[in-house]
Amino acid sequence: MxxxxxxxxxxxxxxxxxxxxxxxxxxxxxxxxxxxxxxxxxxxxxxxxxxxxxxxxxxxxxxxxxxxxxxxxxxxxxxxxxxxxxxxxxxxxxxxxxxxxxxxxxxxxxxxxxxxxxxxxxxxxxxxxxxxxxxxxxxxxxxxxxxxxxxxxxxxxxxxxxxxxxxxxxxxxxxxxxxxxxxxxxxxxxxxxxxxxxxxxxxxxxxxxxxxxxxxxxxxxxxxxxxxxxxxSNDAFLVLEDADIEKAVNACVMGRNYNNGQTCVAAKRFVVVDAVYEQFRDAFVEKMKQAAFGDPMKEDTALGPIARKDLRDNLHEQVKASVANGAVCTVGGELPDTDGFFYPATVLEEVKPGMPAYDGELFGPVAALIRASDEEDAIAIANDSVYGLGGGIFSEDEARAVKLVRDHFDTGMVSVNGYYIAQPNLPFGGVKxxxxxxxxxxxxxxxxxxxxxxxxxx
The missing domain is CATH 3.40.605.10 (Aldehyde Dehydrogenase; Chain A, domain 1)
Incomplete structure (x- = not known):
């Protein structure tokens, strides 16, 4: 029938x-x-x-x-x-x-x-x-x-x-x-x-x-x-002490908001070592504030709507549940009073285990900022996930970054000092x-x- x-x-x-x-x-x-x-x-x-x-x-x-x-x-x-x-x-x-x-x-x-x-x-x-x-x-x-x-x-x-x-x-x-x-x-x-x-x-x-x-x-x-x-996945992007912060912020904002944040290999959790946390956070938040949503038919629109109403509503519930459990919403986080299924670019801080923003996948332009004490703690946080599709790391010591992600990052694909998605000549897939x-x-x-x-x- x-x-x-x-x-x-x-x-x-x-x-x-x-x-x-x-x-x-x-x-x-x-x-x-x-x-x-x-x-x-x-x-x-x-x-x-x-x-x-x-x-x-x-x-x-x-x-x-x-x-x-x-x-x-x-x-x-x-x-x-x-x-x-x-x-x-x-x-x-x-x-x-x-x-x-x-x-x-x-x-x-x-x-x-x-x-x-x-x-x-x-x-x-x-x-x-x-x-x-x-x-x-x-x-x-x-x-x-x-x-x-x-x-x-x-x-x-x-x-x-x-x-x-x-x-x-x-x-x-x-x-x-x-x-x-x-x-x-x-x-x-x-x-x-x-x-x-x-x-x-x-x-x-x-x-x-x-x-x-x-x-x-x-x-x-x-x-x-x-x-x-x-x-x-809930891909983690690591920002280490020797990272180029401007480069990291630009790539991370793009990696979070590209395709309206609805990408399996989007940057979702941003794990930043304590030494540069405030510097990264301030620049990242400012850039996310500038990411206004609008008519996706216009060439200058960078952020369109969520694909369906139920998906938009579920995303908002995940944000609310994270805040109810102690996350701090620095940018966005409110349903707009407009036609269509739009959701604003949103930043959550103080994200911890037990919150949807830490444990789950937020399929939309919502970023979770997580503070790490050092490099070892950052990789432990990145791997503290049931998922393992993609991820990223920012460090000006390329050899050190490559060794870290090659030997310790438990995921199928990793970007170093940038944000990449599918490449026809490279394998695509994950673990866990x-x-x-x-x-x-x-x-x-x-x-x-x-x-x-x-x-x-x-």
């Missing part, structure tokens, strides 16, 4: 479009068609796949302005940031097209009395469940890797960005990919388990919250399907409650392949 899903402009609260979900029967048919497409697609050469994937990247850029506007309308991304997301998508297409043949090439191994090969073969239909915060990038990063590996892809996108999902399907079609190599599933949340359980589906990849990730992993495990999880598996850098192409041993007697 179908249901109606509405997309809502978070800057105005007004409905944009309505979509109808498909029936279970239609869903089963699409999964089967994806499998049938796989039987042909896996026989295509890397060169043939690469040509089509490069074309996807070219078309994304050709439609860049329209796609950026669509993101702004559906999830509130500042219009100035949309083109960068599309350019990243093209870079992923180009990197994957260029490197797949090498990453997935057969490898010769020694074998007594013969020779051996390790080969990487596509598995089949891969089901992706993706969030709204980077509505094109999140899809491209798993879809392109799997398509280049010879798999076919199903997408269940977040319902508030179904217009973006539809646009992606159109681009894959325009690029010339065979029908059903990439398929969008307009399904209700409770239909996702039906896809996972389907005998034709060989793997599940999910990006989103840890709570939902546990459910996805459990469902995949029940059916012995491999899964990849890229979950949330931030999930498992890796994307980008060739690693994503090997997540859903059959690593097969061939032992040949001579």
């Amino acid at each position: 179908s249901s109606t899903i509405q997309t809502v402009n978070p800057a105005t609260g007004q409905v944009i479009r309505e979509f109808e979900t498909i029936s279970d029967q239609q869903l089963d048919q699409l999964v089967e068609q994806s499998h049938q497409a796989f039987l042909d697609w896996k026989e295509r050469s890397f060169e043939e796949r690469a040509e089509l994937v490069r074309r996807v990247g070219e078309l994304l850029v050709e439609h860049r302005e329209r796609l950026a506007r669509l993101m702004t309308e559906e999830m509130g991304k500042p219009i100035s940031q949309g083109p960068g997301e599309i350019d990243l998508c093209k870079a992923i297409c180009d990197y994957s097209a260029e490197n797949a043949a090498g990453v997935l090439a057969d490898e010769a191994r020694a074998l007594e009395g013969g020779r051996a090969l390790v080969t990487y073969q596509p598995m089949g239909v891969i089901f992706g469940i993706q969030p709204w915060n980077f509505p094109f990038y999140q899809v491209i990063r798993y879809a392109i890797a799997n398509i280049m590996a010879g798999n076919t892809v199903l997408l269940k996108h977040a319902p508030n960005v179904w217009g973006c999902a539809e646009a992606l399907a159109d681009i894959f079609r325009e690029a010339g990919l065979p029908e059903h190599v990439f398929s969008v599933l307009f399904i209700a949340d409770d239909q996702a388990s039906r896809v996972t359980a389907h005998k034709r589906v060989r793997g599940v990849t999910f990006t989103g919250s840890a709570a939902t990730g546990r459910k996805v992993a459990a469902a995949a495990g029940e059916h012995l399907k491999k899964s990849v999880l890229e979950l949330g 409650d931030s999930g498992y598996g890796r994307e980008h850098g060739g690693f994503g192409m090997r997540e859903f392949v059959n690593i097969k041993s061939l032992m040949i007697a001579q």
Whole structure:
């Protein structure tokens, strides 16, 4: 039985479009068609796949302005940031097209009395469940890797960005990919388990919250399907005594507010050693005060709305709970009296364990300032988290900083003296409650392949 899903402009609260979900029967048919497409697609050469994937990247850029506007309308991304997301998508297409043949090439191994090969073969239909915060990038990063590996892809996108999902399907079609190599599933949340359980589906990849990730992993495990999880985090950015404070403040404010603060690898907890705490705090607070929210359709707007009302309200409850437990709100922290789902840039001080701002993930422009006695205490605070996706450190002694984060920072990705997010040539993923598996850098192409041993007697 179908249901109606509405997309809502978070800057105005007004409905944009309505979509109808498909029936279970239609869903089963699409999964089967994806499998049938796989039987042909896996026989295509890397060169043939690469040509089509490069074309996807070219078309994304050709439609860049329209796609950026669509993101702004559906999830509130500042219009100035949309083109960068599309350019990243093209870079992923180009990197994957260029490197797949090498990453997935057969490898010769020694074998007594013969020779051996390790080969990487596509598995089949891969089901992706993706969030709204980077509505094109999140899809491209798993879809392109799997398509280049010879798999076919199903997408269940977040319902508030179904217009973006539809646009992606159109681009894959325009690029010339065979029908059903990439398929969008307009399904209700409770239909996702039906896809996972389907005998034709060989793997599940999910990006989103840890709570939902546990459910996805459990469902995949029940059916012995491999899964990849890229979950949330409360990334710590460390400011050491010898840090360039101006550099640190600029990077930290950008890292907290980019994409309206709705990034899994956003800078969220700022752990500052006592010797420079006040200096950093004063400059950071002043810069956060200048980060005013506004119409995301305007080129000079740096901070748009939270993507949905429930997410904005939950963020505010986390702020209130932290303050009730002893945090001090220095900037922001109040719901604005305006249309849309805006939330002001907010700074919380005196943040301690037991507060949402310390223990949880605040998915919005809310910064938690934490004072550390010294470098050792700072790294202990950074690692005092159930999460481990990203993080950062600021120190003018680069060698010391690199050794510290390499040997002691318990997280999947770390920025040194800057703020970086996804890079097509570097692995992306985390540890602990931030999930498992890796994307980008060739690693994503090997997540859903059959690593097969061939032992040949001579």
